[in-house]
Amino acid sequence: MRQSSVSLVEINAVRPSRLGRLWAWCRDHAILLAAVAFFSAMYWPFVHKGDEGEWRLTYLRAAERMQARQTIHRLDEPSAYAYPPAMAMFAMPLAQLPLRWSLAIWYAINVAAMVGAVVCAWRLVAGPPLLGLAGSWSHVYWLGLLLAGRFIVAPLENQQFDVVIAACLFAGCLALSHGRDTQAAVWLGAATAMKCTPLLF
DSSP states (O other), X not given: OHXXXXXXXXXXXXXXXXXXXXXXXXXXXXXXHHHHHHHHHHHHHHHTTGGGSHIIIIIIHHHHHHHTTOOSOOTTSTTOOOSOTHHHHHHHHHHTSOHHHHHHHHXXXXXXXXXXXXXXXXXXXXXXXXXXXXXXXXXXXXXXXXHHHHHHHHHHHHTOSHXXXXXXXXXXXXXXHTTOHHHHHHHHHHHHHHOSGGGGO
C-alpha cells in the first residue's frame, strides 16, 4: 500500500515537470510558433482571389506578354502593370504553371522573403538570437512586430512584390553595415529593378 502511494506521488511529481518543459519549449519557440500560426492563417486570404487577384491580373499577365515579346505596359486595363520590367521577368517561370500552383509557390516565396526581412532587420539592430528571446529584447521584438503588423499583412493580402523588395532592401542594408559593398549593391539594385523607390539609396 505504501509502495502504491509513493508511486502516485512520483507520478504527480513528474506531470508538472513535463508540463513545465512543454511550457518552457513553447516560450523559447514562441516566435516560431507565432510565425507558423500567422502564415497558416494568411494562406487563404492570399490565394482565394484566384483569377481576380493582383498576381494573375497584373504580374502573370505582364509575364505572359513579355514572353510573347509584347509590351508589358498597358494602361488601358483595370490592373495595369506600371513598374520596371524585373517583376514581370521574375514572374515568367510561374506563369507557365496552373494558377493554383503558381499562387502556392508565390506565397512560399513571400513567406521566405518575410522571414529574411525580419532576420536581417533584427541583425541590423544587433539583437540576440530570436530563439529563446526574453527580457527587454522580447518586448522590443513584439512591439516592433505590432507596429509593423499592417505593413506585413497588406502586401500578402494584395499578392504584391513588396515583401520581396523589403527583403532585398534589408539584405542590402545588412551587407552595407558589414562593409560588403558589392553584395549590398546587388541586393539594392535588385530591389530598384522591381520598384523605383529603392533608388533613394
